[in-house]
Amino acid sequence: DGGITQSPKYLFRKEGQNVTLSCEQNLNHDAMYWYRQDPGQGLRLIYYSQIVNDFQKGDIAEGYSVSREKKESFPLTVTSAQKNPTAFYLCASRRQGTSYEQYFGPGTRLTVT
């Protein structure tokens, strides 16, 4: 079955450590996204990538970094510079063109203490 996988489901880290969240898709989608969800808030865009080796900052990119070396993969690194890293992180993808919906992965809950 085609879809998006995010691993792990739950992740725990100590403050000051960088951590990388995995996102893989086998939908052959060109565009991939990272969002963050906090209680009572909508999904806020961190980074997105329209094609391999290219990505753009979203609304809350500070303290995060990404890479897009392969079409299928879009890992997100939460650096120690991110002031409030504890959140639910969602990866999404969509095909190239206009007026298409995004498909979301199951999410990773990151807790930093």
Added chain:
Amino acid sequence: DQQVKQNSPSLSVQEGRISILNCDYTNSMFDYFLWYKKYPAEGPTFLISISSIKDKNEDGRFTVFLNKSAKHLSLHIVPSQPGDSAVYFCAANPSGTYKYIFGTGTRLKVLA
């Protein structure tokens, strides 16, 4: 500056009745709108969408209405079922971009 607003954080509806979820937007450059359903600790799933050239789109129990002059869209669920209980997000896609702007969500509870 919240470009996509869902002003009702929660809504309770009796099973079998109609659920109406509302969404307002401010940017006239949005030309594609979507509704997603989300259960706790899971990713959102796509429900239904509408292009700005239409004013209605229907898919089974779900209908989305778009009023461009009022910059308002709504999702109607008829009849509502207990399994519809979830958080619903509306999202807007600005013309010519790959970005999506999400609202803050409305938690729907369908009472049996």
